[in-house]
Amino acid sequence: MPASSLGPGPEFDRIRAIARALGDTAPRLGNDVAYLELPGSLLALSTDTSLEGVHFRREWLSLAEIGWRAAAAALSDLAAAGANCQGLLAALTMPGQEPPESFAELMRGAGGAVSAAGGTVLGGDLTGGDAISLTITVIGTAPRMIGRAGAHPGDALWVTGTLGGARAALVAFQAGREPDPDARRRFASPEPRLELGRALAGRGARAMLDLSDGLAGDATHLAAASGVAVEIRLDALPVNPAAVAEAQRLGEPASHFAARGGEDYELLAAMPPEFDGAGLPVTRIGTIGAGQGVRLLDRDRAVLLAAYQHFA
Amino acid sequence: MPASSLGPGPEFDRIRAIARALGDTAPRLGNDVAYLELPGSLLALSTDTSLEGVHFRREWLSLAEIGWRAAAAALSDLAAAGANCQGLLAALTMPGQEPPESFAELMRGAGGAVSAAGGTVLGGDLTGGDAISLTITVIGTAPRMIGRAGAHPGDALWVTGTLGGARAALVAFQAGREPDPDARRRFASPEPRLELGRALAGRGARAMLDLSDGLAGDATHLAAASGVAVEIRLDALPVNPAAVAEAQRLGEPASHFAARGGEDYELLAAMPPEFDGAGLPVTRIGTIGAGQGVRLLDRDRAVLLAAYQHFA
Numbered sequence: 001m002p003a004s005s006l007g008p009g010p011e012f013d014r015i016r017a018i019a020r021a022l023g024d025t026a027p028r029l030g031n032d033v034a035y036l037e038l039p040g041s042l043l044a045l046s047t048d049t050s051l052e053g054v055h056f057r058r059e060w061l062s063l064a065e066i067g068w069r070a071a072a073a074a075l076s077d078l079a080a081a082g083a084n085c086q087g088l089l090a091a092l093t094m095p096g097q098e099p100p101e102s103f104a105e106l107m108r109g110a111g112g113a114v115s116a117a118g119g120t121v122l123g124g125d126l127t128g129g130d131a132i133s134l135t136i137t138v139i140g141t142a143p144r145m146i147g148r149a150g151a152h153p154g155d156a157l158w159v160t161g162t163l164g165g166a167r168a169a170l171v172a173f174q175a176g177r178e179p180d181p182d183a184r185r186r187f188a189s190p191e192p193r194l195e196l197g198r199a200l201a202g203r204g205a206r207a208m209l210d211l212s213d214g215l216a217g218d219a220t221h222l223a224a225a226s227g228v229a230v231e232i233r234l235d236a237l238p239v240n241p242a243a244v245a246e247a248q249r250l251g252e253p254a255s256h257f258a259a260r261g262g263e264d265y266e267l268l269a270a271m272p273p274e275f276d277g278a279g280l281p282v283t284r285i286g287t288i289g290a291g292q293g294v295r296l297l298d299r300d301r302a303v304l305l306a307a308y309q310h311f312a
Numbered sequence: 313m314p315a316s317s318l319g320p321g322p323e324f325d326r327i328r329a330i331a332r333a334l335g336d337t338a339p340r341l342g343n344d345v346a347y348l349e350l351p352g353s354l355l356a357l358s359t360d361t362s363l364e365g366v367h368f369r370r371e372w373l374s375l376a377e378i379g380w381r382a383a384a385a386a387l388s389d390l391a392a393a394g395a396n397c398q399g400l401l402a403a404l405t406m407p408g409q410e411p412p413e414s415f416a417e418l419m420r421g422a423g424g425a426v427s428a429a430g431g432t433v434l435g436g437d438l439t440g441g442d443a444i445s446l447t448i449t450v451i452g453t454a455p456r457m458i459g460r461a462g463a464h465p466g467d468a469l470w471v472t473g474t475l476g477g478a479r480a481a482l483v484a485f486q487a488g489r490e491p492d493p494d495a496r497r498r499f500a501s502p503e504p505r506l507e508l509g510r511a512l513a514g515r516g517a518r519a520m521l522d523l524s525d526g527l528a529g530d531a532t533h534l535a536a537a538s539g540v541a542v543e544i545r546l547d548a549l550p551v552n553p554a555a556v557a558e559a560q561r562l563g564e565p566a567s568h569f570a571a572r573g574g575e576d577y578e579l580l581a582a583m584p585p586e587f588d589g590a591g592l593p594v595t596r597i598g599t600i601g602a603g604q605g606v607r608l609l610d611r612d613r614a615v616l617l618a619a620y621q622h623f624a
Binding site for chain 2: 014015018020028031041043054087105127130133137
């Protein structure tokens, strides 16, 4: 996409600066997924870094969970592209004094996630460093290009599964409590929605992205990239039951708690008006109109939520 | 390749442990390049991390050079596969307080390297962290699979370009001296040998790899993976002129200095006996025989050299 249609925020300021510097050498920056047309295949690719202290803490997760979660974050981008998964490459930085079994344990997790998605571990790279950092690059093939751009006025906004579970676990971890088991699973071993992404693509998805930064923030990206206005009914959100309990604890409405939560790795899709969601675990949560920006409504009252931002 | 045919050393102990843990989920670990067969294309892929303090220091290189060098290291794996370059993905970790221009400068370097190789920057990921870490994943297409395995007794061993230049720069940097300009260029902005790799593949290369760990170490990998014995004539090595001067300073024979130097990103190829190198900047430096291991000869005397090892 042209850098001018990127959303707001410091991460996008950096992407805009990079796009300006690279010009024709980087014609389509700013999407979660990159496409490459080859004879016979349309490749979908995504790369994602998980860094100790930023994306996870070792006292919260096992090495296998850290590996699974890092792979799932990248695989989720393939899901949002309506792509399948062929495999992944893993670039792993870990302290040199860790035994070989630690490397194996972490990669067992990443391998489990890619195997569940139908792919294999194709290769990788090992580096000795102070903190654990795992950069996963996934490769799949897609029937056509789907990105953040493409939503039309008149489309409806849909979301898969439930929201807020990962945040419920994070809030509990940060408070030193053991999270609810389902919330913990949503945080530690999220299941990327590849099959559902392909089903939505097959039913005409116009724009799709995965909820890594939270619904409120990610909807802003979709609105900016598509050049449309997005209206979301918070009272329609499918809130994860564990999120309801954590929201109560914080005195925050459950739907607000869920809309601000990141890393659920559910899909947000702009679907044509005739789509009815039949047979799929999806919920209609809003509409696409002419204009720009995102309006959040809670029983017809406008609501303002602070979104999660990298580098904030 | 089966993990049993990996070379010695702590990095390979880790790869072996990972391969055991993953089983069928990772059928071909241990190569610098990963292959993926798709309808119509054979993909060649490689991922490489460049980490501040391990692979470079900011006081030695500009941000653009750090970016170029990181991309070149990954592109060099495509060269050794006889592949072309379609593009790269860049996962960049950098302190959040760096201005957007620093991100742009680093990616300008990576973009220059991929553009020189015929590809584009397809996408990436940005993370805030304490040290600069850049993981580059490159994608190309190859006419057939070439790896470390495949060398036959009777083949000859060839190397491209000259060796020791990057090490000459590193030794000067470490001693607080400004390196010789050509040595500095070899270290800061190496030119991956993609065209030459394709030429060698076209003339029947049986096994090929790029010299990232140094000739002595990388030849060991080729011997182990191919199940052959390699004999290298150090007196035949094409030594970079700047390496001659630095070797003299250290009181080390120039060819030994060059054989121990890493990160030249030249190619090492086992070529069929009829190959004569005509018209290509390549030098015949040894032979492949039955047996195992690497024998280094200097005017018919056996020589033992310590090789560079990651995690050493």
